[in-house]
Amino acid sequence: MYRDTIEETADSQPMNRSALDWLFAAGFLALAAGIALARNDPATTYESSVYTGTPTAVWIAFALALAIAVSASLVCYGRQQAIGIGLGATTVTAIVSLPVIRGYYFYGMGDALSHLGWTRDIVEGEMGAHELFYPAVHSLGSIFYFLGGIPIERGLLFALVVTFVPFLIFVPLTVRDLSGNALAVGVAAIVSWMVLPINNVATHMGVHTNSNALFVVPVVVFAVVAYLRRRATIERFPLGLSPFSVLVYVSAITLLLVHPQQMVNAVVFVAAVSGVQYLVHRRYADHPMLEQPTLHTQTLVLGTIFGAWAVTNQRFRDAVEGFVTGIFAADVGGSAEIDQQGTSLTEIGGSLAELFVTMFFDAALIGLAVGLFLLLAVIGRTRLDAEGRSLVTYFTVALVPLGGMFLLYFLGTPNMAFRQMGFIYVVLTILAGVAIAHGIGGLSRFVSRPGASAVAAVVLGSCLVLGLMTVYASPIIYSPGQHVPEATFNGYETGMDRGADDTPYAGIGYDPYRLDHGINGLEGEESLTAGTAASGELDPETFNEGNYSGAYNDADHYLVISSFDETREFDVYQGLRYEETAYRGLEYDPYADRVISNDDFRMYAIAGGDDE
Template sequence: MKRSTLNITLAIGFLAVAVGILVARANPATNYEPSVYTGTPTITWLGLGLGLAIAVSIALACRGREQALGIALGGTVVTAIVSLPVIRNYRFSGMGDALSHLGWTRDIANAEMAPHELFYPAVHTIATAFHYVGGIPIERGLLFGMVVLFVPFLIFVPLIAREITGPGMAVGIAAIVSWMILPINNVATHMGVHTNSNALFLVPVVIFAFMAYLRRRATIERLPFGLSPFSLLIYLTAIGLLLVHPQHMIGVIALMGAIAGVQFLARRRFDDHPMLDHPTMYAHTVVLGVIFGLWALSNERFRNAATGLIAGLFQEDVGGGAEVDQREASFEAVGSSLGEMFVIMFGDLAVISLVVGLFVLLVWLGRSGLDPETKSFVNYFALALVPLTGLFLVYFLGTPTMAFRQIGFIAVILTVLAGVALARAIGALSGVITRPGGTAAGAVVLGVCLVLGLMTVFGSPIIYNPGQHVTDQKFSGYETALNDADQETPLVGMGYDPYRYDHGINGLEGVESLSSGAASSGVIDADEFENGSYSTAYNEVDYNFVVTDFDTTREIEIYQELHHSQDSLDTLETDSGADKVISNEEFRMYAVQGEE
């Protein structure tokens, strides 16, 4: 294709994306949206889809400047999708940990807490900076911070592929796989204000830092204490990751430790091997281990989490097996299945894992055709998957949530390897048919996985997980309920404990745990509530019962009245023991008399 034609095609792509973003901005969300996908105008999706199709084609077919522009176009599209809550003027997004992080950020902004008092203060500090410098609400500052921490993932994954193989198709494929956002699984990692998930997007930055250290062997002016600039870069990026969330620092240390172990064995076994020319990672592994140990062991929250993990390993009905059984029963009750949900939520990760696994096997069998230098880097990452998978198994047996977070970390490594693996696969296919045919086939497979990955980045009814859009009306309702209602009366939700809103609205006042900040809160007893026994549905005491659009969407529409029915809510309206005391378009609160 001629350069002029490519330039026009790229211009069309960027223009389509710009139009899509402007249309989305011109149509902000006015009410609660169960799905950001259906709430966003169709024109926006057409513009973003056209831009993404052009980006995939150019990233695969072109090299050099044109490929870089194609990657930039695709990265812009994916960043726009991730930024939809910001673009469409969401008040906030996130109803779990996100609200607690909002509370901590509010405490920092109000000088009720210093950033260093938090175990991982980076996200909160970034949001506070946006709040003060940009004059924007704290809620919006956190959403901006989410986007800022996501962008490095799109930039550094293709850069790592370039460090491994040099310029070529692998760089473009690595970029495309990064657009699938494989680390997000909506089980324990989420696209939102969720520090553990946000930290995953910084892992490639640390990986690129030690790739640069391994690759660049030229003598460079040394820094004090014998440090090289690249060693310093490793420490700085790793500390940055630690401040966002420390769990994935464990993965980075395991990764570096595996590389150091491979280097040690290579020096014992070989007299001539590319690994012998690489500077060792021994010191970096030890130093980062010490930094993490000093940071983590001095924190009570980390010690409690470690104790809980160890206890979970020795308890029955705790761990991934029990979690999977529970999810399977829930899916079957609403007419779905665990297999169907696995395909939707993990299908693209499964495909990429299979391709990478077969590729690594060919490398170990000596059938890959890679040069020795590239093969060395592939072996580093492939062998590092062994301890990382072992860590996943420990989490799986002890703390299922941590296990699915570890899957997110492993997905980062698979994303890095996928560029090289798929480039070799397309190259082999091109030898059988033709180069255009092989590239076209690769584009189709990548395109399908890309669509599947992007359609599950945010929670939505398609995965039985409604979007956690927090509107002005919902904030207003909870503010009134928390600040004006009787503080001694429990605030009770329909399957969702409202205490997180107390965190988000009033802050945690320096408390470093995620325990309830409200005087008393909880969830209604579904069986008692459905039987019409409203007076005994919460410990037989007086309580304030909250219903929001999120609750009714989840329980009535998505869960198909599995736990709560519309009839029970309608009956509550006329019950003599219940009075509606707060009501707006998306929030209702009833004062319910208990039996006592």
């Protein structure tokens, strides 16, 4: 796409090969030491933060490895740059793998527990993997169970890591095909380590299939770019297929099996490229795009595959109905939700501005850099060659419908809007490599090339720290970690096994039915206990008055409270919804009997109002 003015030869390496080898050895040694230290300090009880729960020495070791990786990715090329990128990618993978390394029993509340239940159903023969709408992650967890004898809970955590790794590999590979410039590849690798698609609003680092699918998207984008950029020199497959067109189909179908919503976005991306090609073929007789193979067939085939897969599924139809209803509902939308969250943050001493800086400053900075680059590319003020401009044009045009979908989601179902943002940031992560490399090249005209690289290292390194410290939920973003220790599982399992039939379970701010999914499966919801089938949350106002039975309609019920609940309601939310004094009062109420208790779980039998 473009080349730096400095000739990339072995003589222009920033330091001699021997010194680099010693530096890389120190980086990998630091990485190994960090992993060993983390492994030697397993989590024995609930941790509200992966970050504070992990020993400080681990973070020092990882920081050293990442510092070496960032520097090598920016100033080296060839084999040395590849080693630096490998060091950084492995370190980030280790950070994402900390729940596995440190022996977490499971990680993820909400949807993750339902995915655990589906995986349990597959393992126990209650259902086939093909019966799920998106079975890839569950199937991976099952494979680890059957082939490795790994517990289902831990197998799913391994599946999380397996689906994450392609993101770190294929972002720089895509930029290499897109650009051919070593600096752009190195920058793209560093930006990928920030894991910008995870926003902890609707995309999460955990067993969350929609989020897991985001890490497979770069494989599809790589396949598309490879199909456009490379000309297949080997004999074509039957039906006129080339190896790269087959790669487009296989990667897209894999994405569909991880989660179909991201497959929709992939189809939109491919269709946007196809649309641009169609217009160019209609209007121009001589254009670089005319030399590239078209994506019309791929668009049709992938759209048909998704349509056939989706329209037969009731959950998909319900989601579409909810989305359309949300757009026309006056009280539904992103603005109302933001106002509500802003008010709650103010009441506990936070602010939306503070939260935005913590969670989105790095993403905003990268988005701004890419936006400026695309603007300059449109007006022809970049060093892109003809083919490079055509490829960037495809990405630019594709962002228009993807952004339009974000706005529609924002009006209808704000949670889906932030999932859409996750996909957009996969695309922006790829473009950031080319954009920032151009910026470094421009800066080097005013300062030396080493000076420009040093500035880039400081800025990107700072964004990397900010990005990695918000990959997992933690109190720093007013969201406690979703660690589920074994004691919590045991408490819930014992309570559900020994609880009275038809007596509902209630929680403070968290409906216990998700734990029932994870423990007993949920095939057709036939395996759910009668109690959790009627479960729900307590009324905060009544609970805070000390009226524990009235908080659940004056009915007999079990109140289940985990360390996660206590941390969220009393430490993070600071009693905004449920007051800690009311919770402590349970121990002295004559109608509340604590029937199960361990380090991470308590269950109380609450007598209804009729029994008082």
